[in-house]
Amino acid sequence: MTKRSADPANGSAPAARQVPMRDFSRSLPMSLLRAREAVMRQFRPSLREHGLTEQQWRILRALAAIEAAEVTELARTAFLLGPSLSRILRDLEARNLIERRTAKADQRRSMVSISKEGVKLMASVAPTSEAIYAEITRRFGARKLAELQEMLGELEQSLAGLGSADETIAEG
Amino acid sequence: MTKRSADPANGSAPAARQVPMRDFSRSLPMSLLRAREAVMRQFRPSLREHGLTEQQWRILRALAAIEAAEVTELARTAFLLGPSLSRILRDLEARNLIERRTAKADQRRSMVSISKEGVKLMASVAPTSEAIYAEITRRFGARKLAELQEMLGELEQSLAGLGSADETIAEG
C-alpha cells in the first residue's frame, strides 16, 4: 500500500554538496515533463478502459471537430509526426473508427474522417474526460489555469524560429 | 534542402467553423506538450551530435550530481520508468559511460555511477547545453521563466494524490 507516485521534492536533500550545475530536476524540460505527466496520469485510466491511447484520442477529437482532413493537416492538428499518424490511422481504420478515401483531384492525398462508430465511442468517453478536466480546473484554479496556458503559448512563441536556421527570411 | 520542421502554427486556419467542444488544441495537455516540444527541439540536435538521446542525457546529468545511486532512486530522479531505465542503463554500460556494481548488503540492489568517460562526454556537451538554456531564458525572460516553473510545480502539487485511489489515508 505504499504510495508509488514520483514525488522527488522531499526535503531530505543530502546536505549542501556544492551544486555542479543548475539542479537538474528544476530544469524547464523536466518541469514541463512532470507537469504534463501529472495531468495525463488523470486521463489515461479512463481512456484505457475504452481501449484508446492518448494519441488515438487526440486524433478522434481532432477529426470530430473538422469532419474530414488530409493526413498532413491532421498531423499538424493532433501534433503527431507523420510516421506515428500513419501507423495509428492504419489501426483506427482496422477498428472501423475512421474512414479514408483518396482525393480525386490529387491521388497522393487521402481524406480522413471519423466513422459513426468513432462518434459513438467518443460520446462514451467524453463525459468522463470532461469531468476530469473540470476537476483539474477546480483544483488548480480556473484563473491560474488560463494564466499558465497563456505563458505556455508565449514560451512557444519565444522559441518559434529558433533551431532550424533556415527560416530567417520573411520576418517583416 | 526543404525545411522539414513541424511548424504547426501557420495562420491558414480554414474559416470559423462552429467549435464543437473546447478547442482541443487549447487543452492543457496539448499546451504542455507543445511547449515542451518547442523547448526540446532546441536541445536535441546538440545532443544528437554527441550520440546522446534526451533520456540518456538526463541519466548522465543525474548521475554526475549524485555520484552513485540505486536504480530505483535514479528512475525517480531522472523521471523514467523502470523498464526504460533498465534498457538505457544496459546500453550506457555497454558504451562504458556508466558503471554498476551490486550492493553487498542487498544483492537485489545495484549501484550505478558515472564513469570517467561519462564525465568527459558530459563536459563536452554541457557548454552547448548551457548556452541553449541561456538563450531560451533570454528570449522568454528570466522572471517569466521562474513564474512558469512555479506554476508548473503548483499544478503538480494540485494533482498529487489524484487518480491512484489508494492514498486516501494519512492526509491529516
Added chain:
DNA sequence: GGGAGATGCTTAACATGTTAAGTGAATGCG
C-alpha cells in the same frame, strides 16, 4: 528456519517518438 509475501530489477509485448529512406503521384522546365 521455512514458506508466504514484499522488494528491486529485468524481460516481454505492444504503442509511440524520431529520423531516414522508399514509393507513387504531381509539377516545373527544358
Added chain:
DNA sequence: CGCATTCACTTAACATGTTAAGCATCTCCC
C-alpha cells in the same frame, strides 16, 4: 513530351513509454 524535382504519404529501424510478468533476493512471522 521527357525527366528531374517536389510532394504526400508510408515503411523501416531504432529508442523510449507503458503495462504486465518474470526472477532473484530479502523480510516477516509463525
